[in-house]
Amino acid sequence: MVVRIAALFLIGFVLSACSDAPDVNEPSQPENPQYTLQGQWIVDADGEVMLDPQTSGLIFWRNTLMSVSDGSAVEQQRLRLHQISPPAQGAQVAKLLPDSGPMRIASGVRRSCFGPYLRDEPDFEALVVDPDDDSVFILVTEDATRTGALTTRCQKRFQNTGSTDYPTLLVRVKRNREGVLTMTHVRPLQFAAEMEVGDFPNDGIEGMTFAINGSDKLSTSRTLYLGLEKDAHGQPRIFSVDIDADFWDSSDFVQVQAPELHTPVFEQGNHPINGLSAYYHAPTQVHYLVAAARNDNQLWFIDAAGVQPTIFVDLAFEAPTLSEQCPAFELMDNASLEGIAIDKQRIWLINDPWKRNYEKNIACASNEQRYKAMAPLLFWLDINPAWFATPHVKDVT
Numbered sequence: 435m436v437v438r439i440a441a442l443f444l445i446g447f448v449l450s451a452c453s454d455a456p457d458v459n460e461p462s463q464p465e466n467p468q469y470t471l472q473g474q475w476i477v478d479a480d481g482e483v484m485l486d487p488q489t490s491g492l493i494f495w496r497n498t499l500m501s502v503s504d505g506s507a508v509e510q511q512r513l514r515l516h517q518i519s520p521p522a523q524g525a526q527v528a529k530l531l532p533d534s535g536p537m538r539i540a541s542g543v544r545r546s547c548f549g550p551y552l553r554d555e556p557d558f559e560a561l562v563v564d565p566d567d568d569s570v571f572i573l574v575t576e577d578a579t580r581t582g583a584l585t586t587r588c589q590k591r592f593q594n595t596g597s598t599d600y601p602t603l604l605v606r607v608k609r610n611r612e613g614v615l616t617m618t619h620v621r622p623l624q625f626a627a628e629m630e631v632g633d634f635p636n637d638g639i640e641g642m643t644f645a646i647n648g649s650d651k652l653s654t655s656r657t658l659y660l661g662l663e664k665d666a667h668g669q670p671r672i673f674s675v676d677i678d679a680d681f682w683d684s685s686d687f688v689q690v691q692a693p694e695l696h697t698p699v700f701e702q703g704n705h706p707i708n709g710l711s712a713y714y715h716a717p718t719q720v721h722y723l724v725a726a727a728r729n730d731n732q733l734w735f736i737d738a739a740g741v742q743p744t745i746f747v748d749l750a751f752e753a754p755t756l757s758e759q760c761p762a763f764e765l766m767d768n769a770s771l772e773g774i775a776i777d778k779q780r781i782w783l784i785n786d787p788w789k790r791n792y793e794k795n796i797a798c799a800s801n802e803q804r805y806k807a808m809a810p811l812l813f814w815l816d817i818n819p820a821w822f823a824t825p826h827v828k829d830v831t
Contacts, residue, residue, distance in 0.1 A: 466732075467821060468748040471783070472763050473811030474521050474528045475754065475804060483809035484530060487511040491560035491642070492709065492773025492784045495568065498531065499812070501773055501784055502573060505557030505580065512555070513537045515571070515607075515615060518812065520782070526754050528812040534613035543617050546685060547588035548603055551581045552617055556605070560642040560710070560773075565656060569610070572677075574660065575603040576638040592687070596625030598635045604675075606682055623660075623675070624687035632666030639663075640772070641710025645738065646721060659723055659738075660690070663706035670707045672697055672723060672736065694740045695723070704729055708786070709774035712738075715822055726771040726783065733774070733781070735821065745821050751785070753811055757800035764801070767794040769811070776817075783813040 476484050488507035493500050499518040503511040513536035519529040539553050557577045564570035578600035583589060595601040601622035608618050623639075625631045641661030656678060662671040673690045681688075698705065709726030713735070720742055725734040735745035749771075752763035772786030787808035796802050 466746045466748045467818065468750070469815055470750040470752060470765075471813040471815055472752045473754065473769075473785075473813045474526060475756075476518055476528045476530050476810055476812055478530045479532070481527075483804050483807055484516070485511070486787070486808035487516060487810060488808070489516065489784050489786050489810045490558060490640070490772050491573075492775040492782060493561055493563055494775045494777040494782065495563055499775060499782055499784075500561070500563075500571075502558045502561050504559055504786070505555050505577065506789075515561070520814075521812070526756060534615065537607060537615040537617055539617045540619075543605075543620050546620055547584055547592060548620050548622070551575075551578050551600075552603075552605065552620065555580060556603075558605075559638070559640045560661075562642045562644055562658065565644055569608060571607045571609070571615075572642070572658070573605045573607055574639050574642055575605065576640065577635045578603075579635045592622055594624065595622065595687075596627055596629065596690075597623075597631040598633050598638065600635070601687075602639055604688060619682040619685075621682070621685060621688050623690050625673070625690045626692075629671075629673070629690070629692050630666040631662065631671075632664070634664060637663040637706065640706065640708045641725065641774075643710045643712045643723065646712045646714050659693075659710060659712075661707035661710040661725055663708065664704065668704065669699055670697060670705055670725070670727070672707070672710070672725070693738070695736055695738070696740060696742075696744050697736060698727075698734060698744060698746075707734075708770075708772050709783075711774045711776045711781075713776050713817065717819070718742075718822060720822075724774060724776060724781070726774040728771045731769070731771075747821060749815075751811075751813060753795065753801060753804075755798040755800050757798055760798035760800060764795075764797045768792060779817045781815045781817060783815070785810050785813075 486508040488504045489501045490504040491502050501516045517531040521528045556575050558573045559576040561571050561573045592601050604621050606619040608616050639660045640663050643659050645657040658675050658677050660673045665671050675688050707725045708728040711724045713722045713724050721738040722735040723738050731749045733747040751766045751769040768791040769785045770788040773784040775782045793805050796805050
């Protein structure tokens with residue numbers, strides 16, 4: 435099998451690949467395209483930045499962007515979807531729109547094996563909008579170890595997860611006309627043993643996206659792709675599940691599939707997938723899964739058919755200082771991408787402040803309190819047709 439290895443080429447690092455030295459007559463491989471993105475702080479109606487929302491996942495929804503908070507956010511941010519108005523050209527901030535409060539929980543979900551977890555402190559890590567009804571969202575959970583064990587009955591029923599002791603959950607959320615969100619259904623995921631997912635409660639599914647077809651609409655196959663941070667061998671993976679009209683009628687395990695993809699493989703280090711979206715490149719008729727690789731400051735364009743080589747795009751991030759005492763933007767030491775959404779030719783990105791590293795970004799005094807508040811930023815990048823002309827990857831056997 436051909437293995438593709440992407441190596442970080444950003445801020446003082448050197449592009450490398452584990453392969454034999456090329457023949458002197460062999461043309462040199464192109465470098466990854468690189469972009470420095472200037473972000474915008476996300477502020478509320480009072481002009482205050484978001485306080486520690488731990489933003490996870492990003493989608494484009496009804497001409498706005500939508501994100502969700504994970505379980506480590508401050509209490510006031512949990513169990514909410516955060517709607518963000520895309521900033522106008524030249525704007526210094528992105529606007530957070532009002533929400534209707536925390537999610538409610540339907541009686542069927544409350545009485546389920548996962549009711550206590552979903553009611554109290556769910557760790558939501560990604561979201562998608564339903565292909566058939568844009569008032570319905572699907573969310574995925576990750577680390578549930580903080581909630582304690584399932585009951586004996588539930589543990590017996592759902593113990594063979596193929597991954598963590600407490601299963602990863604897909605949760606259906608319905609939004610009514612008043613904007614109120616309700617968790618209506620839940621189903622746990624089951625991985626086959628041969629997938630070797632491993633038992634990593636805090637390194638699980640972090641990205642989701644539906645397949646799209648050549649008409650730029652969601653495919654009738656309703657394939658939902660799931661981006662895993664790392665498996666038992668420390669490798670990022672992409673899995674899938676099929677969702678049909680009867681999907682939510684059951685409360686049993688969902689059987690996860692493992693499509694054959696050219697997901698990057700690494701010899702060492704941590705290279706998680708922390709966000710996932712989809713893009714159809716019409717000129718080549720290739721459907722790409724677009725992964726946000728947080729630790730690598732990269733985007734990976736992965737052919738969903740497993741034919742074309744993966745394309746790598748290197749990124750650097752700058753934050754606005756909003757100060758006359760400093761340059762308009764300052765380079766970030768650690769951004770930590772967590773969500774990616776694509777609206778036709780524009781890629782939107784949001785970060786999830788990494789509490790252990792975020793304050794390392796402090797340079798201009800004007801941003802100190804924003805970094806200490808774990809306030810996220812919104813970034814964007816236009817898709818460049820040149821990315822698809824030459825594969826930015828080295829192949830080794």
